Amino acid sequence: MTGLLQEPKTEPMRAPVPAAPPSRTRRTLPEDGVPALLVEHVTKQFLVGRKRKPVTAVKDISLRIRRGEIYGVLGANGSGKSTFIRLVSTLLTLDTGKVEVFGHDIERDEMAVKRLINRVSVDAAFFKKLSPFENLAYAARLYGMDPKSARQQAIAILARLGISEKRLGRPLEQMSRGMQQKVAIARALLTSPTLLLLDEPTTGLDPRSKLDVQSFIEDLRDGHDATIVLTTHDLAEADRLCDRIAIINDGRIVVEETPEALKVLVAERHGQEPTMESVFMTFTGRSLDDDLDNENDENDEG
Amino acid sequence: MTLMTRELKASFAFVERNFNLTKRYWGWEVAFLVYAVAGALAVSLIGAGQNDTRLLLTLVIGAVFWNYLSVVFSFIAETVSWERWEGTLEYTFMAPVRRYAQMLGSTLYAVIFGFVHTVVVLVVLALFFELDLSQANFGTAAVFMVLGSVSFIGIGIMTAILPLMYVERGAQMTFVLQSVLLLISGVYYSIDVLPGWMQVASNFSPATYVLDGVRAGLIDGVGTADLLRDVWPLALMGIVFIPLGLWAFGRAERYAKRTGKLKRVG
Ligand SMILES: Nc1ncnc2c1ncn2[C@@H]1O[C@H](COP(=O)(O)OP(=O)(O)O)[C@@H](O)[C@H]1O
Ligand SMILES: [Mg+2]
Numbered sequence: 123m124t125g126l127l128q129e130p131k132t133e134p135m136r137a138p139v140p141a142a143p144p145s146r147t148r149r150t151l152p153e154d155g156v157p158a159l160l161v162e163h164v165t166k167q168f169l170v171g172r173k174r175k176p177v178t179a180v181k182d183i184s185l186r187i188r189r190g191e192i193y194g195v196l197g198a199n200g201s202g203k204s205t206f207i208r209l210v211s212t213l214l215t216l217d218t219g220k221v222e223v224f225g226h227d228i229e230r231d232e233m234a235v236k237r238l239i240n241r242v243s244v245d246a247a248f249f250k251k252l253s254p255f256e257n258l259a260y261a262a263r264l265y266g267m268d269p270k271s272a273r274q275q276a277i278a279i280l281a282r283l284g285i286s287e288k289r290l291g292r293p294l295e296q297m298s299r300g301m302q303q304k305v306a307i308a309r310a311l312l313t314s315p316t317l318l319l320l321d322e323p324t325t326g327l328d329p330r331s332k333l334d335v336q337s338f339i340e341d342l343r344d345g346h347d348a349t350i351v352l353t354t355h356d357l358a359e360a361d362r363l364c365d366r367i368a369i370i371n372d373g374r375i376v377v378e379e380t381p382e383a384l385k386v387l388v389a390e391r392h393g394q395e396p397t398m399e400s401v402f403m404t405f406t407g408r409s410l411d412d413d414l415d416n417e418n419d420e421n422d423e424g
Numbered sequence: 425m426t427l428m429t430r431e432l433k434a435s436f437a438f439v440e441r442n443f444n445l446t447k448r449y450w451g452w453e454v455a456f457l458v459y460a461v462a463g464a465l466a467v468s469l470i471g472a473g474q475n476d477t478r479l480l481l482t483l484v485i486g487a488v489f490w491n492y493l494s495v496v497f498s499f500i501a502e503t504v505s506w507e508r509w510e511g512t513l514e515y516t517f518m519a520p521v522r523r524y525a526q527m528l529g530s531t532l533y534a535v536i537f538g539f540v541h542t543v544v545v546l547v548v549l550a551l552f553f554e555l556d557l558s559q560a561n562f563g564t565a566a567v568f569m570v571l572g573s574v575s576f577i578g579i580g581i582m583t584a585i586l587p588l589m590y591v592e593r594g595a596q597m598t599f600v601l602q603s604v605l606l607l608i609s610g611v612y613y614s615i616d617v618l619p620g621w622m623q624v625a626s627n628f629s630p631a632t633y634v635l636d637g638v639r640a641g642l643i644d645g646v647g648t649a650d651l652l653r654d655v656w657p658l659a660l661m662g663i664v665f666i667p668l669g670l671w672a673f674g675r676a677e678r679y680a681k682r683t684g685k686l687k688r689v690g
Binding site for chain 1: 430433434436437440441444445448449510511512514515516517518519520521522678681682683684686687689690
């Protein structure tokens with residue numbers, strides 16, 4: 123398999139990440155050098171609905187993600203996770219602040235950044251009538267890859283995710299959500315991104331597919347030099363997969379720590395149970411099931 | 425140079441993708457083709473019914489060339505709305521591809537598709553009617569076909585901006601624009617019969633010049649050199665609209681990314 127599993131495309135001057143030990147908690151990541159993702163004071167506001175009510179989706183976010191890290195962004199619906207991912211994906215412009223991907227400024231060096239990143243969104247956005255192969259060939263060509271070798275890679279990645287080659291020639295709309303999401307992951311990995319943005323990749327999947335996707339991400343984490351930003355509103359998933367977690371509430375990062383440190387923090391300082399649930403409650407004042415999005419959900423036709 | 429080759433290769437992504445879409449949606453393509461053929465026949469039969477060979481030829485040319493131009497136009501103008509509908513817009517815009525390469529690929533496919541589509545319509549019409557092409561100057565028709573393509577590509581790109589800026593209304597606006605072009609360009613009648621203000625508007629439609637030129641060439645055998653009145657507006661529109669369209673598309677993309685119009689949910 124290739125993609126993320128290949129050698130990195132940039133920053134050759136730094137020492138390679140040491141082979142990761144099996145447990146996340148004892149992973150050592152180099153602190154020095156160019157961060158995989160650097161975000162400084164980024165804000166994004168939308169004007170929503172007929173009355174053009176301003177909604178600040180992302181408020182003054184700053185963070186620094188090291189190469190090889192899996193960084194979780196945990197937040198309720200409408201807390202600004204997707205907006206953050208889109209800002210880094212060049213799909214939204216920044217109102218303020220700056221973003222750098224492996225030292226490339228996202229605005230001045232947009233094309234270079236685009237080559238380094240890829241993204242998986244909640245909805246597996248494909249041409250529904252085209253087959254997985256046809257969709258992946260399109261993606262491969264867009265990224266300047268040879269479609270034939272892309273095909274071989276796609277077969278390998280999808281085999282690992284439990285989808286056989288036989289399924290890849292028929293229209294994608296005939297696949298289940300879980301399968302479509304796996305094809306979306308293959309599409310993202312195909313282009314060998316050095317920074318992979320996963321925006322709720324497991325939301326709405328059946329339990330089986332969810333596990334498949336999670337253990338695949340674990341594989342990427344344990345065996346390879348992958349830098350991943352993972353948004354989720356699944357506490358267990360964040361706990362299981364992420365080296366560090368940022369909890370985002372109303373567009374703001376309220377806390378950022380390793381999962382262990384977060385749990386210790388709520389236990390020691392707030393006298394709570396050392397669980398992710400109490401971590402989330404403590405820092406956001408709400409349960410994860412609250413939906414923040416409804417009051418802004420007017421049609422945005424303009 | 426390597427940049428150019430890279431972008432040219434990337435533009436093939438759009439050709440191949442659109443070809444695959446045509447293949448997968450073949451049922452609809454056939455349905456639309458039947459509709460186009462029936463429409464062209466229905467209109468041309470008016471000329472046959474009048475036993476007027478000149479009128480027949482005028483209508484056939486109108487039907488055939490409008491078919492070509494409108495297919496090219498809608499394919500280009502709908503690149504954004506199509507992807508919006510499929511949900512792939514963000515993935516295409518995220519890819520390291522320049523917009524001109526994207527437009528080049530979409531345009532190339534539109535021209536090929538429009539050409540094949542139109543040949544089918546033409547063959548059916550030729551089988552149906554005895555067309556008097558004894559005077560015809562095919563060179564003129566070919567020149568206007570090329571000029572017409574260029575200018576329609578230009579307004580197609582300009583129009584493709586609308587669905588980028590207006591999430592839902594944009595696609596509706598392109599459709600209305602296409603209808604207006606049909607009305608004012610003298611596709612089936614001389615523009616002299618239009619009210620004065622519509623005649624003024626017809627000056628701004630490239631189709632007006634294409635149809636005038638092609639008719640002069642195919643019915644009366646006029647050469648391109650004697651049709652400069654039609655050539656220069658078309659050339660001008662192509663030269664102005666294509667770069668202007670690409671520039672404006674870039675601005676519209678920026679606007680869409682600033683205001684969150686590419687996609688909101690998910
Ligand atoms: N393109 C957009 N246009 C207008 N408002 C938006 C847009 N994208 C997000 N929002 C608003 O910004 C807030 C954060 O949304 P989002 O980033 O999608 O949250 P999450 O992904 O955490 O559910 C919500 O109030 C949402 O309605
Ligand atoms: Mg989201």
